[in-house]
Amino acid sequence: GNSVTQMEGPVTLSEEAxxxxxxxxTATGYPSLFWYVQYPGEGxxxxxxxxxxxxxGSNKGFEATYRKETTSFHLEKGSxxxxxxxxxxxxxxGPSYSSASKIIxxxxxxLSIRP
Amino acid sequence: xxxVTQTPKFQVLKTGQSMTLQCAQDMNHEYMSWYRxxxxxxxxxxxxxxxxxxxDQGEVPNGYNVSRSTTEDFPLRLLSxxxxxxxxxxxxxxxxxASEQYFGPGTRLTVT
Numbered sequence: 132g133n134s135v136t137q138m139e140g141p142v143t144l145s146e147e148a149x150x151x152x153x154x155x156x157t158a159t160g161y162p163s164l165f166w167y168v169q170y171p172g173e174g175x176x177x178x179x180x181x182x183x184x185x186x187x188g189s190n191k192g193f194e195a196t197y198r199k200e201t202t203s204f205h206l207e208k209g210s211x212x213x214x215x216x217x218x219x220x221x222x223x224x225g226p227s228y229s230s231a232s233k234i235i236x237x238x239x240x241x242l243s244i245r246p
Numbered sequence: 247x248x249x250v251t252q253t254p255k256f257q258v259l260k261t262g263q264s265m266t267l268q269c270a271q272d273m274n275h276e277y278m279s280w281y282r283x284x285x286x287x288x289x290x291x292x293x294x295x296x297x298x299x300x301x302d303q304g305e306v307p308n309g310y311n312v313s314r315s316t317t318e319d320f321p322l323r324l325l326s327x328x329x330x331x332x333x334x335x336x337x338x339x340x341x342x343x344a345s346e347q348y349f350g351p352g353t354r355l356t357v358t
Contacts, residue, residue, distance in 0.1 A: 165346075174250075174336055174349030175289075220288065233304065234279075234347060238288040 133158040137221045137237035144211055145245050152206040152240050154195075154221035162223040164188075164197055164204040169218045169239070178206075178219070213244045248272050252337050252350035259327040259357045267322040267353050269337030277340045278320040279304070279347070280312065282333040289336065295320055327357045 138153040163182045167175040179188030184199035193208045221237040253268045279294040291304030295314040309331060311323040334354050338347040
Protein backbone atom coordinates (compact mmCIF):
# COMPACT_ATOMS: atom_id res chain seq x y z
CA GLY A 132 0.00 0.00 0.00
CA ASN A 133 0.90 3.67 -0.07
CA SER A 134 3.19 5.02 2.63
CA VAL A 135 5.19 8.10 3.60
CA THR A 136 8.44 8.16 5.55
CA GLN A 137 9.86 11.40 6.88
CA MET A 138 12.89 12.15 8.96
CA GLU A 139 12.67 11.78 12.70
CA GLY A 140 12.67 14.87 14.83
CA PRO A 141 13.02 16.99 16.68
CA VAL A 142 15.12 19.24 14.50
CA THR A 143 16.66 22.28 16.22
CA LEU A 144 18.30 25.04 14.19
CA SER A 145 19.49 28.58 14.72
CA GLU A 146 17.70 31.46 13.03
CA GLU A 147 18.79 32.01 9.40
CA ALA A 148 20.06 28.43 9.06
CA UNK A 149 19.26 26.26 6.02
CA UNK A 150 16.51 23.70 6.53
CA UNK A 151 15.94 20.31 4.92
CA UNK A 152 13.31 17.86 6.10
CA UNK A 153 13.47 14.60 4.16
CA UNK A 154 10.38 12.82 2.89
CA UNK A 155 10.20 9.67 0.75
CA UNK A 156 7.13 7.81 -0.37
CA THR A 157 5.90 4.49 -1.70
CA ALA A 158 2.95 4.52 -4.08
CA THR A 159 1.74 3.07 -7.34
CA GLY A 160 1.38 5.45 -10.22
CA TYR A 161 1.70 9.19 -9.70
CA PRO A 162 0.34 10.38 -6.35
CA SER A 163 -0.16 14.02 -5.36
CA LEU A 164 2.29 15.15 -2.68
CA PHE A 165 1.80 17.68 0.10
CA TRP A 166 3.53 19.37 3.00
CA TYR A 167 1.31 20.45 5.89
CA VAL A 168 2.35 22.55 8.89
CA GLN A 169 0.88 22.46 12.39
CA TYR A 170 1.56 25.42 14.68
CA PRO A 171 1.17 24.87 18.44
CA GLY A 172 -2.45 24.35 19.48
CA GLU A 173 -3.79 24.49 15.92
CA GLY A 174 -4.94 22.13 13.21
CA UNK A 175 -2.89 21.31 10.14
CA UNK A 176 -2.77 23.73 7.24
CA UNK A 177 -1.46 23.20 3.75
CA UNK A 178 2.03 24.61 3.19
CA UNK A 179 2.64 23.50 -0.41
CA UNK A 180 1.82 20.77 -2.89
CA UNK A 181 2.90 19.16 -6.17
CA UNK A 182 0.72 17.01 -8.37
CA UNK A 183 3.11 15.63 -10.98
CA UNK A 184 6.74 14.63 -11.41
CA UNK A 185 9.28 17.50 -11.47
CA UNK A 186 6.71 19.98 -10.16
CA UNK A 187 8.04 22.35 -7.50
CA GLY A 188 5.69 23.54 -4.79
CA SER A 189 6.58 26.75 -2.94
CA ASN A 190 5.09 28.97 -0.24
CA LYS A 191 6.41 31.31 2.49
CA GLY A 192 10.01 30.65 1.41
CA PHE A 193 9.61 26.87 1.60
CA GLU A 194 10.11 24.68 -1.46
CA ALA A 195 9.78 21.00 -2.33
CA THR A 196 10.31 19.23 -5.67
CA TYR A 197 8.44 16.08 -6.71
CA ARG A 198 11.19 13.60 -7.65
CA LYS A 199 9.77 10.48 -9.24
CA GLU A 200 13.17 8.86 -9.78
CA THR A 201 14.02 8.99 -6.06
CA THR A 202 10.38 8.91 -4.80
CA SER A 203 11.14 11.95 -2.67
CA PHE A 204 9.58 15.30 -1.77
CA HIS A 205 12.09 16.96 0.56
CA LEU A 206 11.14 20.27 2.19
CA GLU A 207 13.72 23.09 2.09
CA LYS A 208 14.03 26.67 3.23
CA GLY A 209 17.08 28.84 2.77
CA SER A 210 16.82 30.91 5.97
CA UNK A 211 14.53 29.84 8.78
CA UNK A 212 12.88 32.16 11.30
CA UNK A 213 11.69 31.62 14.86
CA UNK A 214 8.12 31.78 13.53
CA UNK A 215 8.78 28.62 11.47
CA UNK A 216 8.85 26.54 14.67
CA UNK A 217 6.09 23.96 14.16
CA UNK A 218 5.45 20.34 13.25
CA UNK A 219 5.72 19.53 9.54
CA UNK A 220 3.90 16.62 7.89
CA UNK A 221 4.59 15.12 4.50
CA UNK A 222 1.55 13.51 2.88
CA UNK A 223 0.32 11.86 -0.30
CA UNK A 224 -2.95 11.03 -1.99
CA GLY A 225 -2.97 8.09 -4.37
CA PRO A 226 -4.02 8.56 -7.96
CA SER A 227 -6.80 5.97 -8.04
CA TYR A 228 -10.38 6.94 -7.25
CA SER A 229 -10.74 4.27 -4.59
CA SER A 230 -7.91 5.78 -2.55
CA ALA A 231 -8.68 9.36 -3.40
CA SER A 232 -10.12 10.14 0.00
CA LYS A 233 -7.38 8.43 1.94
CA ILE A 234 -4.59 10.90 2.37
CA ILE A 235 -1.56 9.23 3.96
CA UNK A 236 0.47 11.30 6.44
CA UNK A 237 4.01 10.85 7.61
CA UNK A 238 4.64 10.83 11.35
CA UNK A 239 5.60 14.50 11.47
CA UNK A 240 8.86 16.34 12.17
CA UNK A 241 9.02 18.86 15.00
CA LEU A 242 11.14 21.90 14.11
CA SER A 243 12.42 24.34 16.72
CA ILE A 244 14.28 27.51 15.74
CA ARG A 245 16.56 29.26 18.26
CA PRO A 246 16.80 33.07 18.11
CA UNK B 247 -16.42 31.67 5.88
CA UNK B 248 -15.86 29.90 9.17
CA UNK B 249 -14.11 27.00 7.40
CA VAL B 250 -14.13 23.79 9.46
CA THR B 251 -15.39 24.10 13.02
CA GLN B 252 -15.18 21.52 15.78
CA THR B 253 -16.79 21.34 19.20
CA PRO B 254 -15.91 20.92 21.97
CA LYS B 255 -12.26 22.03 22.17
CA PHE B 256 -11.62 19.93 25.28
CA GLN B 257 -13.47 17.02 26.83
CA VAL B 258 -12.86 14.66 29.74
CA LEU B 259 -14.84 11.40 29.86
CA LYS B 260 -14.95 8.45 32.20
CA THR B 261 -14.51 4.96 30.80
CA GLY B 262 -17.78 3.69 29.36
CA GLN B 263 -19.35 7.10 28.75
CA SER B 264 -20.55 8.09 25.31
CA MET B 265 -20.25 11.36 23.48
CA THR B 266 -20.37 12.97 20.05
CA LEU B 267 -17.67 15.19 18.59
CA GLN B 268 -19.19 17.74 16.26
CA CYS B 269 -17.72 18.85 12.94
CA ALA B 270 -19.17 21.30 10.45
CA GLN B 271 -17.91 22.99 7.30
CA ASP B 272 -19.38 25.84 5.28
CA MET B 273 -17.38 25.40 2.07
CA ASN B 274 -19.78 22.95 0.41
CA HIS B 275 -17.08 20.28 0.36
CA GLU B 276 -18.11 16.76 -0.56
CA TYR B 277 -15.26 14.99 1.25
CA MET B 278 -14.97 14.96 5.03
CA SER B 279 -12.72 12.91 7.31
CA TRP B 280 -11.92 12.27 10.95
CA TYR B 281 -8.35 11.72 12.17
CA ARG B 282 -6.77 11.09 15.51
CA UNK B 283 -3.32 12.40 16.37
CA UNK B 284 -1.18 10.60 18.90
CA UNK B 285 2.42 11.41 19.88
CA UNK B 286 4.92 9.91 17.45
CA UNK B 287 2.22 8.42 15.23
CA UNK B 288 1.20 11.30 13.01
CA UNK B 289 -2.43 11.35 11.92
CA UNK B 290 -4.47 8.21 11.47
CA UNK B 291 -7.71 8.14 9.51
CA UNK B 292 -10.75 6.96 11.51
CA UNK B 293 -13.67 7.36 9.08
CA UNK B 294 -14.36 9.37 5.98
CA UNK B 295 -17.25 10.39 3.76
CA UNK B 296 -17.36 11.14 0.05
CA UNK B 297 -20.77 12.80 0.25
CA UNK B 298 -24.03 12.98 2.17
CA UNK B 299 -25.27 9.51 3.02
CA UNK B 300 -21.95 7.80 2.20
CA UNK B 301 -19.33 6.87 4.78
CA ASP B 302 -16.47 4.40 4.93
CA GLN B 303 -13.88 3.15 7.38
CA GLY B 304 -10.34 4.37 7.59
CA GLU B 305 -7.31 2.89 9.26
CA VAL B 306 -8.55 2.84 12.88
CA PRO B 307 -12.39 2.72 12.90
CA ASN B 308 -13.02 0.46 15.91
CA GLY B 309 -14.92 2.17 18.73
CA TYR B 310 -16.17 5.01 16.54
CA ASN B 311 -19.32 5.59 14.49
CA VAL B 312 -20.10 8.28 11.94
CA SER B 313 -23.01 9.43 9.84
CA ARG B 314 -23.39 12.08 7.15
CA SER B 315 -26.96 13.26 6.81
CA THR B 316 -26.02 16.65 5.35
CA THR B 317 -23.11 18.00 3.31
CA GLU B 318 -22.17 20.36 6.15
CA ASP B 319 -22.02 18.06 9.18
CA PHE B 320 -19.98 14.96 9.99
CA PRO B 321 -20.26 13.99 13.68
CA LEU B 322 -18.05 11.33 15.28
CA ARG B 323 -19.61 9.19 18.00
CA LEU B 324 -17.84 7.30 20.75
CA LEU B 325 -20.33 4.75 22.07
CA SER B 326 -18.33 3.52 25.08
CA UNK B 327 -15.17 5.53 25.71
CA UNK B 328 -11.93 3.74 26.56
CA UNK B 329 -8.59 5.16 27.81
CA UNK B 330 -7.05 4.11 24.47
CA UNK B 331 -9.22 6.77 22.83
CA UNK B 332 -7.42 9.57 24.65
CA UNK B 333 -6.12 11.64 21.75
CA UNK B 334 -6.51 14.82 19.74
CA UNK B 335 -9.19 14.51 17.08
CA UNK B 336 -9.19 16.49 13.87
CA UNK B 337 -11.94 16.84 11.31
CA UNK B 338 -11.04 17.79 7.75
CA UNK B 339 -12.87 18.54 4.52
CA UNK B 340 -11.88 18.88 0.89
CA UNK B 341 -13.53 19.76 -2.39
CA UNK B 342 -12.60 16.38 -3.79
CA UNK B 343 -10.42 13.52 -2.67
CA ALA B 344 -7.17 14.49 -4.35
CA SER B 345 -7.12 18.10 -3.25
CA GLU B 346 -6.15 20.30 -0.32
CA GLN B 347 -7.62 19.26 3.00
CA TYR B 348 -8.91 21.94 5.38
CA PHE B 349 -8.58 21.04 9.04
CA GLY B 350 -10.55 22.09 12.06
CA PRO B 351 -8.78 23.28 15.24
CA GLY B 352 -9.11 19.89 16.95
CA THR B 353 -10.73 18.38 20.04
CA ARG B 354 -8.52 17.19 22.88
CA LEU B 355 -10.20 14.19 24.49
CA THR B 356 -9.09 12.54 27.73
CA VAL B 357 -10.68 9.28 28.90
CA THR B 358 -10.00 8.33 32.52
